Amino acid sequence: MARGAILVAGGAGYIGSHVCKALAAEGYLPVTLDDLSSGHARAVQWGPLVRADIADADAVARTVKAHDVVGVLHFAAKSLVGESMRDPLKYFRENVGKGVAFLEALQAARVSNILFSSTAAVYGNPARPTSISEDDPIRPISPYGASKLAFEEALRGATRASGGRCAVLRYFNAAGADSDGDLGEDHDPETHLIPLIVRASRAETPPLTVFGEDYETRDGTPIRDYVHVEDLAAAHLLVLDQLVRGETDLVLNAGAGKGVTVREVLKAAQDCLGRPIPTVTGARREGDPPMLVANISRLAALGWAPRKTLQDMISSAALWREKTTRVVPT
Ligand SMILES: NC(=O)c1ccc[n+]([C@@H]2O[C@H](COP(=O)([O-])OP(=O)(O)OC[C@H]3O[C@@H](n4cnc5c(N)ncnc54)[C@H](O)[C@@H]3O)[C@@H](O)[C@H]2O)c1
Structure with missing residues (x-):
């Protein structure tokens, strides 16, 4: 059943491309708007790709007009915490400045139903880090987190004023790859733990650096909440459905609700891949909270539950790496 087009800003990226696949499976046409600054044209497989910057108002207007756009998913952003510490203005320019220009173009085109990809980084160093809820104090400790929060606020304000509908998903750590092997995580530079573990296990890179083993956690390494990218994609479909039904102003955490240390991920990877993962200990990274x-x-409460395990995340990421680096004999 055709359900209309969804404009997916950043649909050529890691999470966006998996969500496009899930949208297509549900009868939507995902229309990707992406400048390919960190995404890949080959990841756009379920609908058209418009290669443009989100701040290009003409491209946004043209794309909305060309399709029956019933909603927008906004993934397009710069998202390297370390880089944001060194170059904060880039993050405000890219994530806030361009984001606001995008919103203006969407408002001019009278598009409602906007779902924004925010982050756990908005919570900073939270007081209750083992069960962070959406109403907990918001105090980002990196310009990346601050820029995502600023856009959240711009989106909420603009949506209230215009009578549109919006939702924010605050992702924790997305991980894993498409179970059919069509898509995976492919960042350059890669800063996420599981793909780095996979590369180190295949001796593609030097030993993996564990940034800080002196945190006050059960084994000294930071605790994070990993959620499979396919579970995350399912959450987008559910939230989009809420918007289409008339809900608005939703703010929802998206994680698995379980904390795992870096050393525990390493152990799970070693068991799952059957290979040792060489590591070295490095200094803590600025902007990295313990938990x-x-x-x-x-x-x-909307009926969502994470279905995939940490092992699923590791094995699918490893399969994806295997597939994309395989040398085809001529
Ligand atoms: N990966 C995670 O674990 C995670 C965690 C929390 C939040 N997030 C957020 O989720 C979103 C997606 O993350 P990802 O890991 O898929 O990132 P990604 O870099 O793989 O995808 C982002 C996509 O947006 C595109 N893009 C960036 N700036 C653009 C611009 N100005 N105009 C058009 N396209 C642009 C890139 O080319 C890329 O395809 C980001 O907003 C990120 O902040 C990700």
């Missing part, structure tokens, strides 16, 4: 685990009861 971030989501309380996911709000998303669960």
Whole structure:
């Protein structure tokens, strides 16, 4: 059943491309708007790709007009915490400045139903880090987190004023790859733990650096909440459905609700891949809190539950790496 087009800003990226696949499976046409600054044209497989910057108002207007756009998913952003510490203005320019220009173009085109990809980084160093809920204090400690929060606020304000509808998903750590092997995580530079573990296990890179083993956690390494990218994609479909039904102003954490240390991920990877993962210990990274685990009861109340395990995330990421680096004999 055709359900209309969804404009997917950043649909050539890691999470966006998996969500496009899930949208197509549900009868939507995903229309990707992406400048390919960190995404890949080959990841756009379920609908058209418009290669443009989100701040290009003409391209946004043309794309909305050309399709029956019933909603917008906004993934397009710069998202390297470390880079944001070194170059904060880039993050405000890219994530806030361009985001606001995008919103203006969407408002001019009278598009409602906007779902924004925010982040656990908005919580900063939270007081209750083992069960962070959406109403907890918001105090980002990196310009990246601050820029995502600023856009959240711009989106809420603009939506209230215009009578549109919006939702914010605050992702914790997305991981894993498409179970059919069509898509995976392919960042350059890669800063996420699981793809880095996979590369180190295949001796593609030097030993993996564990940034800080002196945190006050059960084994000294930071605790994060990993959620499979396919579970995350399912959450987008659910939230989009809420918007289409008339809900608005939703803010929802998206994690698995379980905290795992870096050393525990390494152990799981070693068991799953059957290979040792060489590591070295490095200094803590600025802007890296010791512990971030989501309380996911709000998303669960909509009927969502994470279905995939940490092992699924590791094995699918490894399969994807295997597939994309395989040398085809001539
Ligand atoms: N990956 C995670 O674990 C995670 C965690 C929390 C939040 N997020 C957020 O989720 C979103 C997606 O993350 P991802 O890991 O898929 O990132 P990604 O870099 O793989 O995807 C982002 C996509 O947006 C595109 N893009 C960036 N700036 C653009 C612009 N100005 N105009 C048009 N296209 C642009 C890129 O080319 C890329 O295809 C980001 O907003 C990120 O902040 C990700």
